[in-house]
Amino acid sequence: MAEFDTVIGLECHVQLKTESKLFSPAPNRFGDAPNANVDVVDAGLPGVLPVLNEKAVQFAIQLGLALGCKINLKNVFARKHYFYPDLPKGYQISQFELPICEGGSVEIQTSQGRKKINLTRIHMEEDAGKSMHEAGAPYSQVDYNRAGTPLLEVVTEPEIQNAEEAMAFFKSLRATVMYLGICDGNMEEGSMRADANVSVKPVGQTELGQRTEIKNLNSTRFLGQAIDFERKRHIRMVKAGEEIKMQTRLFDPDKKETRSMREKEEAHDYRYFPDPDLPPLVIEAETLDRLKCNLPELPFAKLDRYQTDLGLSEYDAGLLCEEQQVAAYFEKALLTQPNAKAVANWVLNSLLAALNENGLSPEQIFQCPLKPERIGQLVSMLEQKIITSKIAKQLFEEMWQNPNAEPEQIVEDKGWKVERDEGALLKIITDLVANHPKEVQQYLGGKQKVLGFFMGQVMKQTKGQAEPKETTELLKKHLETLRE
Amino acid sequence: MSAPLAFPKTRRLLSRRDFLRVQRRGARAKGNGLVLIAMPGQHEQGRAGLVVSKKVGKAHLRNLIKRRLRHILRENKNTFARRDLVVMALPQIADHSFEDLKKDFFHTVSALNQNIQRRKKKRQTNG
Numbered sequence: 001m002a003e004f005d006t007v008i009g010l011e012c013h014v015q016l017k018t019e020s021k022l023f024s025p026a027p028n029r030f031g032d033a034p035n036a037n038v039d040v041v042d043a044g045l046p047g048v049l050p051v052l053n054e055k056a057v058q059f060a061i062q063l064g065l066a067l068g069c070k071i072n073l074k075n076v077f078a079r080k081h082y083f084y085p086d087l088p089k090g091y092q093i094s095q096f097e098l099p100i101c102e103g104g105s106v107e108i109q110t111s112q113g114r115k116k117i118n119l120t121r122i123h124m125e126e127d128a129g130k131s132m133h134e135a136g137a138p139y140s141q142v143d144y145n146r147a148g149t150p151l152l153e154v155v156t157e158p159e160i161q162n163a164e165e166a167m168a169f170f171k172s173l174r175a176t177v178m179y180l181g182i183c184d185g186n187m188e189e190g191s192m193r194a195d196a197n198v199s200v201k202p203v204g205q206t207e208l209g210q211r212t213e214i215k216n217l218n219s220t221r222f223l224g225q226a227i228d229f230e231r232k233r234h235i236r237m238v239k240a241g242e243e244i245k246m247q248t249r250l251f252d253p254d255k256k257e258t259r260s261m262r263e264k265e266e267a268h269d270y271r272y273f274p275d276p277d278l279p280p281l282v283i284e285a286e287t288l289d290r291l292k293c294n295l296p297e298l299p300f301a302k303l304d305r306y307q308t309d310l311g312l313s314e315y316d317a318g319l320l321c322e323e324q325q326v327a328a329y330f331e332k333a334l335l336t337q338p339n340a341k342a343v344a345n346w347v348l349n350s351l352l353a354a355l356n357e358n359g360l361s362p363e364q365i366f367q368c369p370l371k372p373e374r375i376g377q378l379v380s381m382l383e384q385k386i387i388t389s390k391i392a393k394q395l396f397e398e399m400w401q402n403p404n405a406e407p408e409q410i411v412e413d414k415g416w417k418v419e420r421d422e423g424a425l426l427k428i429i430t431d432l433v434a435n436h437p438k439e440v441q442q443y444l445g446g447k448q449k450v451l452g453f454f455m456g457q458v459m460k461q462t463k464g465q466a467e468p469k470e471t472t473e474l475l476k477k478h479l480e481t482l483r484e
Numbered sequence: 485m486s487a488p489l490a491f492p493k494t495r496r497l498l499s500r501r502d503f504l505r506v507q508r509r510g511a512r513a514k515g516n517g518l519v520l521i522a523m524p525g526q527h528e529q530g531r532a533g534l535v536v537s538k539k540v541g542k543a544h545l546r547n548l549i550k551r552r553l554r555h556i557l558r559e560n561k562n563t564f565a566r567r568d569l570v571v572m573a574l575p576q577i578a579d580h581s582f583e584d585l586k587k588d589f590f591h592t593v594s595a596l597n598q599n600i601q602r603r604k605k606k607r608q609t610n611g
Binding site: 286289290294297331334335 | 528
């Protein structure tokens with residue numbers, strides 16, 4: 001079946017969550033009126049000088065440390081020249097020969113297990129503006145709000161083998177930058193974008209095939225679809241004996257296909273040279289120490305810990321760790337109630353479902369009416385058998401509607417407490433048994449299922465407040481006494 | 485949400501028992517002016533405690549050192565996340581400026597993290 005190997009390399013752009021831009025004091029904000037956040041530096045006016053944003057450098061180092069990269073203590077900004085209306089200076093400030101991070105790897109999880117994807121480098125650069133082409137208009141417009149926004153470009157080695165791995169890589173990188181708090185991970189707003197370099201080669205051939213680059217993929221799903229389409233296109237062309245040209249292509253999500261954007265001449269001449277306006281960036285060893293020992297727990301470390309220390313299943317742990325906010329919420333709930341499995345179940349099943357119904361995303365978990373302590377309290381009441389699991393679901397609904405009420409009080413007011421009075425319970429049971437001689441005979445005749453009928457009757461009379469386990473025991477005991 | 489610079493009781497080591505437990509069983513790292521000892525904590529967020537003995541100096545100096553250390557810990561809570569950490573001041577700490585103290589602290593935490601990694605590996609190969 002597999003006659004061809006696919007070789008994929010990714011370049012992922014991560015927009016950094018800094019207050020201001022990479023080289024200017026203009027706010028780094030999405031969604032403002034066009035050209036509202038443009039400083040003279042971003043506009044590329046003559047005579048202005050860029051000033052490096054310290055926070056952006058710190059973020060870059062943090063990502064490098066988290067991914068096990070070598071941090072270059074001395075690194076250099078370079079000018080990358082190309083002419084396009086969204087780039088007022090006529091060059092982009094980027095890094096070329098001495099990027100801030102080299103090497104390192106991103107851990108991914110696919111259906112084939114865990115794997116590390118090695119990185120070539122991570123470098124800092126500024127984003128360009130945005131051109132807007134109105135359909136049919138004889139002109140184009142340009143918005144420079146994005147010009148000068150700090151980006152990290154994460155470049156992988158060409159060793160990703162299929163769309164699944166590429167998607168897992170993108171997901172893992174997104175989780176990491178969000179755990180570090182350096183990027184908001186908001187794909188719709190373009191906070192993370194990937195360019196994929198795809199090529200195919202016959203199995204066994206060491207030489208790589210001609211590659212094409214698919215630009216600006218802004219969702220994990222599109223990334224996978226674009227790679228799949230491109231792989232098939234390449235294989236078809238190779239089989240038909242056609243030549244694959246080095247191209248830059250765009251992905252059309254509606255048609256799920258890629259289109260040629262421009263033919264790329266062999267290595268565009270960007271005339272890179274060190275930016276004379278910016279001195280080489282020297283990072284002090286102390287800064288590195290400080291950032292190194294302040295790294296938060298990273299997604300895969302958390303995943304492992306949830307499984308080994310808290311005894312959660314791989315599946316549950318994976319779901320909790322996917323969004324940092326969900327994991328944080330879960331950990332907060334654990335402070336009130338240490339039964340990790342039970343808390344995880346409530347967070348994953350009831351709470352995430354409720355978020356979804358109310359139009360909140362998992363990231364917004366802290367904005368929901370239920371505080372994490374409340375989930376802890378609910379689980380505690382279940383643990384202490386104050387309420388039954390059936391009542392717990394009702395209580396959850398009630399707490400959602402009425403977040404300020406103490407759960408204990410709700411249970412009290414509604415009369416939801418488990419029927420603990422064994423005498424009363426026994427009376428209900430004896431009455432029941434006396435009123436249903438036929439069912440009793442069936443049970444004694446070996447029909448175990450009838451027990452369910454009795455349970456149902458008890459629950460009906462107690463409005464679901466009888467503790468199921470104890471009631472079953474009591475029922476069985478009572479029925480057995482009738483055997484003689 | 486508690487304020488980012490709060491240092492509530494739940495995040496501090498309070499009893500002598502806690503301190504002794506960490507000192508007996510924890511991983512250590514020594515810096516110029518302080519010793520750090522840490523062990524995995526039962527608390528999700530981690531706890532930290534200070535020891536500044538009378539050997540260090542008079543009360544005003546010890547208080548100054550404690551204030552500074554507390555501030556560093558407060559700003560860098562990830563350094564003791566999921567751990568119980570004891571920070572012990574050595575007499576030499578008296579000569580440290582605040583900047584020195586910060587550098588010393590971060591350097592020692594890095595060393596401590598390495599020690600902990602080493603311990604983990606050792607345990608894995610042994611067991």
